[in-house]
Amino acid sequence: MSRGMTTGTAAVEGAFAGTDGDDLFSGRPVHRIFAERAARHPDAVAVRAGATSMTYAELDDRANRLAHLLRDRGVGHETAVALCLDRGPWLPVAVLAVFRAGGTYVPLDPNDPPARRDLVIDDADAALVLTDGPVEVSGVDVLDLGSAALDAAPAHAPDVADDPRRAAYVIYTSGSTGRPKGVVVEHRNLTAYVDGVVRRLAIDRPMRFAMVQPLTVDSSVTALFPPLCTGGEVHLLRRETVLDPGRFADWVGEHGMDVLKIAPSHLRALQSSPRFEELLPQARLVVGGEAADWRWLQALQRARPHCRVVNHYGPTETTVGVLTLAVADHPDADWDIAPIGGPLPGVRVSVVDVHGDPVADGEIGELVVAGPYVARGYHRRPELTATAFALGRYRTGDQVRRLADGTIAFVGRQDDQVKVNGFRVELGEVDAALRAHPAVHASATVVRDLSGERAIVSYAQTGATPDELLTHLRARLAPHQVPRAVVVLDRIPLSAHGKVDRAALPVPPEPAEGAAAATDLERTVSSAWSAVLGVDSVAADVNFFDAGGHSLLLVQLQQRLRDGTGQPVDLIDLLAHTTVQAQARLLSGRHPGLATAPAGRRTPQQDALLRRRVQHSRTIRDAR
Structure with a gap:
């Protein structure tokens, strides 16, 4: 992984507005901070995942042992190690182990098609793939953590010198050229973000954070490292749990939750459930990843007055997030779209024109970010890095305007x-x-x-x-x-x-007509589909995902089917029964459970999720 990133000059940085915090970088990487926590509070719970929990001492021990195994396999300074892991107990073990071995983790989504995973593995030049179950990859060694001989490895941390400029992780984002591009985030960037977000969210005691997004989405960083650096708990919730309001609420009811970071569209999908308020956090609700409706955020704040609702903005290239806006701080504001707020400690932002000159307040310009959160650049993309990361700043490509009180409001994108x-x-x-x-x-x-x-x-x-x-x-x-x-x-x-x-370009045509609903129950199911998909009618034999559905719409469908039939229905069953006819049979009780072969073909996304569900029990057992 190439170095050579330039840093901002005093003249350039003088054009930026921001907040105090230049001294926030402590020089200690997050895995060192975690180790200090583990030494002080070894018996405190660090991780909960399914039926498994790990104390700080147990997580520290397993990470050390796995780090030695990685060193034995040649992992050293910035060796790329791909992590193809669900949100389960092995995930934090693997991340900390890669750090302690001196390597760089590269997350893979188990639900992605094999061709895309291979593309990322090849571009990152990954030496090893860590997984918690069978995975289809090409041309690289795979270590199944469920069968790894951890007990034979040393329990102390390997003797690896810290380097704040070593790459901590590479996250691949969508690329305009047809190939995803890897963003290289260094340890100093990660530490700065964790420090800054802990301050901004006022994490003043150990709190329980719910991780509801995969490691391939850098929003997950907010739920993983801040709690481990402050003595809190990371709750790793699997996809079938976070998409099912009932299961999600059951988890929160049993284990509690103080902090939740989630995309607005995901939270809105969960809101269709009558149990929605049960799954809201006690202390901090952070939304980010896309524009949010201001009045909706205000309603959430009113519904949870003791919980701080925060809008969080930032591209992957600036280590998760650089701006926040606390909803309660603007009780009289009347915006349509929520502004993205003000900079975190140490962040400096500027709104500039096409020539790079600052624009006046209220005028539209490009948002440019400087400070310790700005990543190294794009892996193996020197020309793209030179364009986007010139002079230690990152040009976001986001069109914004600065409001009278200094708050930044998002307007749109400059590109596709x-x-x-x-x-x-x-x-x-x-x-x-x-x-x-x-x-x-x-x-x-x-x-x-x-x-x-x-x-x-x-x-x-x-x-x-x-x-x-x-x-x-x-x-x-x-x-x-x-x-x-x-x-x-x-x-x-x-x-x-x-x-x-x-x-x-024409509006897409309506789907071709197929089989009509033939029974009262099929008509009830068909009506629920029509309401969720926003169409007049649907064929009884069409696949939900081919008809325009996706996982968040499936959450809404689940609730409508429950309301319309009075019967409980599990989200994982809906993933296995993806036509109106199949779901009607499921609800009639003729083919309950997952043993029934679904009517119609499944998408790769469905197949991957169902395979991971089958592996879940073995993974949890082996991690104990």
């Missing part, structure tokens, strides 16, 4: 990067994957408002069918990148300047 359901997507990467199909001659990808929801739609000049193209894309893209619809055109419309005429 979008946020869909909290995930960052470069439309160019979707286009590149589409053009990789041999029958596609030209393509365009946009975000449209479909049934009141932002959705990715692709257009292709091709002789292939939409179903063929969607199958092609699902094998290459992460689930959140797959378009809601692919529209086949005779020709992609162009403007007089030869660019894609986006205004001339």
Whole structure:
């Protein structure tokens, strides 16, 4: 991993506004801070995951032993170690072990298609993949932590010198060229962020943090490291739990939760449940990852007056987040979209024009960030790094304006990067994957408002069918990148300047009619589908995900089916029964549980989640 990042000069930094905090960098990486906590409070609970809990002493011991195994396998200074792990007990062990061995972790999503995982492994030049179950990867050694011989390894930490400029992790984000790009975050960046967010959120005692996002999304960093550095607990909640309001509320009722960081679209999906208030945190509710409706945030604050509701903003390139806005601090504000707030300690921000000169308050400009949170750059992308990270600053590409009180308000993007359901997507990467199909001659990808929801739609000049193209894309893209619809055109419309005429791209047609609902129960299920998908009718034999559904809409469907039938229904069962007909049979009691083969084909996302569920019991048992 290349070095050579420049730092900001005094003249450049003088143009920035920010907050005090230049002395916040203590020089100690987070794994050292955790070790100090473990020495002082060895018997305190550090991690809860399913039926498993680990104390600080147990987590410290396992991380040390695994670190020695990694050293024996050649892991050293900035050796990339890929982590293909669910949110389970092995995840914090693996992260701390990689740090203590001197390596750099590269998260992989077990639900991504193998082709995408292989692309990340290859670009990062990963020497090893750590997993907690079977995983399909190519050309790299795999260590299944469930069978690792930890007991034979030394219990003390390896003798590895700390280096604040060593890469802590590389997170891959969507790339406009068709290949995801890896953001290299150093230990000094990570420590600065943890220190800054602990101060800003006033984490003044050990608190219980719920981690509801995968490690591939850097928002998860907020739920992982701050509690381990302050004596708190990390609650690792699996996907099937955080998407099911009932299960989520059950967990909170049993174990409690003080801090929750979550994407607005995810929280809104959970809000459809009558148990919504049961799953809200006691002390801090942090939303981030996409724009949030201001009046909705105000309503959340009123519903939870003792809990601080905070809007948190920041690109991966600035180590998770750099701006926050506390809702309670603006009781009389009347905004439509919540502003993204003011800088964290040590962060300096500027709003500049196309020439890099500061603009006046109220004028629109690009947000530029400086300070210790700014990452090293993009892995193996020197030209892109030089453009985006010039003079130690990061040009976000986000269009903002500074309000009269100094608060920053988000306006939009300068490029084709979008946020869909909290995930960052470069439309160019979707286009590149589409053009990789041999029958596609030209393509365009946009975000449209479909049934009141932002959705990715692709257009292709091709002789292939939409179903063929969607199958092609699902094998290459992460689930959140797959378009809601692919529209086949005779020709992609162009403007007089030869660019894609986006205004001339047609609205996707309604899905073709299929089998009609034949029973009262099928009609009840079909009605719930129509309400969730925002359509007049649905075929009884179409796959929910092919009809435009996704995991967050499935949460809403679950609640509507419960309300409409009066029967409990598990989210994992809905993932296994993905047509109106199959769900009606499930609800009728003819084919209960997961043993029934679902009608219709499943998407790779469904298959991956179901496989991980089967492995769950063994993983928890082996981690004890």
